[in-house]
Amino acid sequence: MILKTYARLWADDLTTALPLLERLTGKCPDLQFAFDEIELAAIGDFLVIAGPAEERARYAHATATVIVSDLDQARAALDEAGAEVTREESTSATGRFFYARHRGGVEAEYVEWKQEVRRQVLGA
Numbered sequence: 173m174i175l176k177t178y179a180r181l182w183a184d185d186l187t188t189a190l191p192l193l194e195r196l197t198g199k200c201p202d203l204q205f206a207f208d209e210i211e212l213a214a215i216g217d218f219l220v221i222a223g224p225a226e227e228r229a230r231y232a233h234a235t236a237t238v239i240v241s242d243l244d245q246a247r248a249a250l251d252e253a254g255a256e257v258t259r260e261e262s263t264s265a266t267g268r269f270f271y272a273r274h275r276g277g278v279e280a281e282y283v284e285w286k287q288e289v290r291r292q293v294l295g296a
Contacts, residue, residue, distance in 0.1 A: 173246060175294060176239040178219035182232070186211040186222035193218060202293040205265045214293065233258070234271055234281045243268050243284035250274070250282075 183189035186204075190213060194200060197216035204213040210223035210231070219237045221228055240246040243261070250257075250272045258279060259271035269283040285293070 173240050173242065173249070174238055175241055175290075176217075178214060178217060178237040178239070180231075180234070180236060181218050181220045182228050183220055183222040184225070186213055186220060189213075189220050189222060190215065193220065203266060203289065207264050231281075234279045237281045237283060239283050239285060241284070243270070243282060246282050246284075247272075 181189070181193075190201065193215050197218075199216050201213040201215045204211070206212075208230075209227040210221055212222070213220045221231060238246075247257075247261075247270065254275045255272045257270055257272050261268055261270040263269070264283075266289045267283055267285040269281055271279060271281050273279040
């Protein structure tokens with residue numbers, strides 16, 4: 173069910189943050205897009221979230237972004253385990269997502285990518 177997990181990195185400016193990560197990972201970003209008032213870039217196993225501190229704070233409650241093969245199945249598994257959805261399902265440029273807090277306090281964003289995004293990042 174889980175295809176990829178990104179650690180979240182917080183930055184004031186995406187353009188300034190990316191060169192070091194490109195050097196450290198040996199990769200260019202797989203994805204780069206804007207959402208609300210922030211910019212995001214997925215590079216290696218990092219999701220860089222950049223923009224003004226007050227805008228980044230809106231997303232700081234989640235410790236990771238988890239890419240899943242089926243968002244509905246992930247939701248069912250989380251519900252069965254007693255997780256609490258903290259932000260209902262919505263859409264972005266990459267697909268569908270929601271946020272959930274697991275029993276014990278861990279909170280993560282769960283994302284089901286659109287097929288073209290999935291192919292772009294993970295291949296066939």
